[in-house]
Amino acid sequence: MIRKYKFGRPFETGAVTAPMEAVQGKPPYGEIWCGDKVPACEEKRPAGAFSYRYVLHDEDIVYGLGEANRGINKRGYQYVSDCTDQPYHTEDKRSLYGAHNFIVISGRETFGLFFDYPSRMTFDIGYEQTERMTVSCERADLYLYVIEGDSAYDVVKQFRKIIGRSYIPPKFAFGFGQSRWGYRTKEDFRHVADGYRSNRIPLDMIYMDIDYMQDYKDFTVNEGEYPDFAAFVAEMKERGIRLIPIIDAGVKVEEGYPVYEEGVRGGYFCKREDGSEFTAVVWPGETHFPDFLNEKAARWFGDLYRGLTDQGIEGFWNDMNEPAIFYSQEGVRELQQVISSCQEMEHGMEDVRRIQEKAGSLANAGADYKRFYHAVNGQMIRHDQVHNLYGYHMTKAAAEAFGRIAPNRRLLLFSRASYIGMHRYGGIWTGDNHSWWSHLLLNLKMLPSLNMCGFLYVGADLGGFGADATRELLLRWLAFGVFTPLMRDHAALGTRDQEAYRFGDTEAFRGIIETRYRLLPYLYSEYLKAAYTDDMYCRPLAFVYPEDDFARGVEDQLIIGDEIMIAPVYTEHAKGRYVYLPEEMRFVKLKKDNYYIEETLEPGHHYVEVAVDEVPLFIRAGKCIPLVDAAQCVEEIDRQTMKWIGFEGASYERYDDDGVHADSRVRRTVDSM
Ligand code: MIG
Numbered sequence: 001m002i003r004k005y006k007f008g009r010p011f012e013t014g015a016v017t018a019p020m021e022a023v024q025g026k027p028p029y030g031e032i033w034c035g036d037k038v039p040a041c042e043e044k045r046p047a048g049a050f051s052y053r054y055v056l057h058d059e060d061i062v063y064g065l066g067e068a069n070r071g072i073n074k075r076g077y078q079y080v081s082d083c084t085d086q087p088y089h090t091e092d093k094r095s096l097y098g099a100h101n102f103i104v105i106s107g108r109e110t111f112g113l114f115f116d117y118p119s120r121m122t123f124d125i126g127y128e129q130t131e132r133m134t135v136s137c138e139r140a141d142l143y144l145y146v147i148e149g150d151s152a153y154d155v156v157k158q159f160r161k162i163i164g165r166s167y168i169p170p171k172f173a174f175g176f177g178q179s180r181w182g183y184r185t186k187e188d189f190r191h192v193a194d195g196y197r198s199n200r201i202p203l204d205m206i207y208m209d210i211d212y213m214q215d216y217k218d219f220t221v222n223e224g225e226y227p228d229f230a231a232f233v234a235e236m237k238e239r240g241i242r243l244i245p246i247i248d249a250g251v252k253v254e255e256g257y258p259v260y261e262e263g264v265r266g267g268y269f270c271k272r273e274d275g276s277e278f279t280a281v282v283w284p285g286e287t288h289f290p291d292f293l294n295e296k297a298a299r300w301f302g303d304l305y306r307g308l309t310d311q312g313i314e315g316f317w318n319d320m321n322e323p324a325i326f327y328s329q330e331g332v333r334e335l336q337q338v339i340s341s342c343q344e345m346e347h348g349m350e351d352v353r354r355i356q357e358k359a360g361s362l363a364n365a366g367a368d369y370k371r372f373y374h375a376v377n378g379q380m381i382r383h384d385q386v387h388n389l390y391g392y393h394m395t396k397a398a399a400e401a402f403g404r405i406a407p408n409r410r411l412l413l414f415s416r417a418s419y420i421g422m423h424r425y426g427g428i429w430t431g432d433n434h435s436w437w438s439h440l441l442l443n444l445k446m447l448p449s450l451n452m453c454g455f456l457y458v459g460a461d462l463g464g465f466g467a468d469a470t471r472e473l474l475l476r477w478l479a480f481g482v483f484t485p486l487m488r489d490h491a492a493l494g495t496r497d498q499e500a501y502r503f504g505d506t507e508a509f510r511g512i513i514e515t516r517y518r519l520l521p522y523l524y525s526e527y528l529k530a531a532y533t534d535d536m537y538c539r540p541l542a543f544v545y546p547e548d549d550f551a552r553g554v555e556d557q558l559i560i561g562d563e564i565m566i567a568p569v570y571t572e573h574a575k576g577r578y579v580y581l582p583e584e585m586r587f588v589k590l591k592k593d594n595y596y597i598e599e600t601l602e603p604g605h606h607y608v609e610v611a612v613d614e615v616p617l618f619i620r621a622g623k624c625i626p627l628v629d630a631a632q633c634v635e636e637i638d639r640q641t642m643k644w645i646g647f648e649g650a651s652y653e654r655y656d657d658d659g660v661h662a663d664s665r666v667r668r669t670v671d672s673m
Helices: 152-163 186-198 229-238 258-266 295-304 329-341 349-360 387-405 437-452 471-481 507-532
Strands: 002-007 031-034 050-055 061-064 077-081 102-106 111-116 121-125 132-137 142-148 176-178 205-208 242-248 280-282 285-288 315-319 373-376 379-382 412-415 427-429 487-489 558-560 564-566 576-581 585-591 595-601 604-609 615-620 624-627 643-646 651-656 667-672
Touching (some): 002 152, 102 152, 142 152, 152 437, 186 205, 229 242, 258 285, 258 295, 315 387, 387 412, 437 471, 437 558, 471 487, 471 507, 507 615, 507 624, 507 651
Parallel strands (some): 176 205, 242 315, 412 427
Antiparallel strands (some): 031 050, 050 132, 061 102, 077 121, 102 111, 121 132, 280 285, 558 564, 564 615, 576 604, 585 595
8 A cells, every 4th residue: 555645846756657646644654844843734835844753663674775875774873865976885974876765664563655855865764863763855845655565575565566667687787797997998808808718707798987988078989999999899799798888977078079069059968057057077077967857968868879889889887977076166266265265374273174174075065066957847956956866867868768779679777876766777886885895795785775676787896896805805795796686896996906817716716607607597587577576686584584583683694586595705714604594495505617515404593614616595495496507608508408406396487588678578487396
């Protein structure tokens, strides 16, 4: 049962696709305060802020918030939905790149809340006061959806039904991909391809970061290096490897650059109040921001992807679309004013601090987001009021264009910034994490929350983006990454080389990445099921064993699909780990050369040993999964080699399709052990 409430004049975000009428009256749970503390003010337009309050009970767990920091249970902290280019995901951070305002309260009362509001919103979930949850924002212009259900899982499934089907990428995107900020030349890419192929480590994609472009100009390639880009794309494809270029949100200001000139001519860039194009500095230098919320501008920008698809490109990653801003001229001018007002240094350290503070807040400044506007249906809307929709609409623009450019073909597409609704158009990678053990665990905890909000094709930079990875960290992280739909190793400029063949003996890496391909028929099948039935691809244990009190608190194990549980090793030097089994399971360890060992374990707590070259998984009681022989890329997987592991007599319904066409019919086959 879902009810929709309307407050003030909400912006239509397109997050919810199901047609629904707003109802009158007060939501059944919690209390609402609008403006000058008048509860239940559905009808009149309130002057001020909005807040929703709910008293949490001891046993309540709060799920959701998608790409947010900290645990699967969001209780005990404060989170702010405000898409931010935040490259330090330390525990204290409240905002990351996504804004996913869906939560589920599960305990004495069980219900879900979706706050469809495109600007900054704060979720205090028992942080200021342990027993109080407050969701608040500056303007009382929003839709609130209240979802009642039998369980948290049931609430999630109902929510997923109203936000529309999740994006399904082409099948090759379930292979393994290598990325690094710094690959520039053809030789750089060939070297990576050689590194993988010569060590027989499977690989399907190499990602092109900003250095493939000419001066960081979108939809260009470095002309000196790639005189015949299409031929280079074809050369890689011959080897079973797709090149996946990055596209940044900002467009370089440069006379003679067609994208810039067309954009100005068409009026497609975001403007200041006085009608001039807003300029800020990002990678290309002075940059304009396409107005993705404007239909004509979105269509124009989306169609530009054709320049690359015409040369054989089949996938993209959209970056810097919060949008990230290094600084604006206005910001610099203000900094100069601060500096000159401190010229005499009358206040000593206080002046130094003022200068430091202003200089330190030049990037991604709230003030800059108030300096430009979107033209939506003839209305000028200040960016900060719809800030959280920018990356979503960039990705939507691309996906809709793909429908025109390559009708009925699935292209790979994922984004850094997002809002619920974007899950229909593309996936997400979770941005600039670090080569820290804690980020392996954070990666695991984010996944089910993202699934709750519709994002199924998701993954983190395996091995960590910032800082130097160690061999052991990368191996353990890859062993977990085997189960994430987007499986990509990516690293920042200036960090240690992090490709799987860079750490001496490559056999362990080969074994782990091979496992991804051996499990691919299962993982792909479970992904298709989740997408087509608006379900979760991976769930917290609490969703599968709601009656099991211990399982309700487990935050370092997940259920993948319906058949398996995973419990990755995420601590350094560990020989294995403790794991909780809510039921009898078959413990399986997969190793290189299509080898595996299995053992049945009773329900309860166990210590399991897992070597760094093994991928552990647990098959649930009475279930089985398909396993194929390893291959060098997805296209080479031989389904004739399929066998079954798990429990005697179990059967499995496998989904598959051609992996290429949008309207490809799903084939279902049932096999038993
Ligand atoms: O300011 O394109 O999150 O994956 O390698 C950094 C360079 C810009 C941020 C992305 C990261 C990418 C990097 N980008």
